[in-house]
Amino acid sequence: MAVEPHQKTTLYVGGLAEEVNEAILHAAFIPFGDIKDVVTPLDQATQKHRSFGFVTFLEKEDAAAAMDNMNNAELYGRVLTVNYAQPIRIKGGEQGWASQPIWADADTWFERQQREEEMKKLEAENHAALRAAEEARRKKLAEEREGEKEEPEVKNDPMAMAEAEVLQQNS
CATH class of the missing domain: 1.20.5 (Single alpha-helices involved in coiled-coils or other helix-helix interfaces)
Known part of the structure; x- marks a missing residue:
C-alpha cells in the first residue's frame, strides 16, 4: 500500500483562549487517541501563543474523530475551529516571508x-x-x-535696391 504524502493526522485548532497551553490542549484531545505532538506557535513580541495550535495524532482515524467532536466545541469559554492542517509547502514554504531572517x-x-x-x-x-x-x-x-543665405536679387526688387544703396553709402 502506497503511503500518502499527507496522512491527515495533524489538526489545526483555532480560537484558543490565552489560558490554554500545550498541556491543556493535549489533555483536551487525548480522549480521541494517541497524540504524537502538540504545538502552539508563539508570537515573538509577546511570547504568548497566537490563539491557534496544532495537534498531531498517531492515527488518521483518531484525528478525524477529534476533528468531528472538537470543531465548534468550547474550551475555556472560546469556540474552537478544528480542521486538517495544511502542509507547509501550500502555505508558502520556502517562498513565505518567515523563511528568511x-x-x-x-x-x-x-x-x-x-x-x-x-x-x-x-x-x-x-x-x-x-x-x-x-x-x-x-x-x-x-x-x-x-x-545658405543668398544675396538678394536687387535688380527685380525696388526695396532691395534701396537697401543696397543705403548700405553702400554707410560703408
Missing part, C-alpha cells in the same frame, strides 16, 4: 535603493547627453542656414 528584507530594500539611485543617475546622464546632442544639431542647422 528579518534583516533579509532590509538588505534587499537597501539594494533596491542603490539600484534606483544608479538608474536616476544614468537617466540624468542620458538626458544631459540628449540635450547636448540636440544643441549641437541646432547649431549645425543654424550654421548651414547661415551659409
Whole structure:
C-alpha cells in the first residue's frame, strides 16, 4: 500500500483562549487517541501563543474523530475551529516571508535603493547627453542656414535696391 504524502493526522485548532497551553490542549484531545505532538506557535513580541495550535495524532482515524467532536466545541469559554492542517509547502514554504531572517528584507530594500539611485543617475546622464546632442544639431542647422543665405536679387526688387544703396553709402 502506497503511503500518502499527507496522512491527515495533524489538526489545526483555532480560537484558543490565552489560558490554554500545550498541556491543556493535549489533555483536551487525548480522549480521541494517541497524540504524537502538540504545538502552539508563539508570537515573538509577546511570547504568548497566537490563539491557534496544532495537534498531531498517531492515527488518521483518531484525528478525524477529534476533528468531528472538537470543531465548534468550547474550551475555556472560546469556540474552537478544528480542521486538517495544511502542509507547509501550500502555505508558502520556502517562498513565505518567515523563511528568511528579518534583516533579509532590509538588505534587499537597501539594494533596491542603490539600484534606483544608479538608474536616476544614468537617466540624468542620458538626458544631459540628449540635450547636448540636440544643441549641437541646432547649431549645425543654424550654421548651414547661415551659409545658405543668398544675396538678394536687387535688380527685380525696388526695396532691395534701396537697401543696397543705403548700405553702400554707410560703408
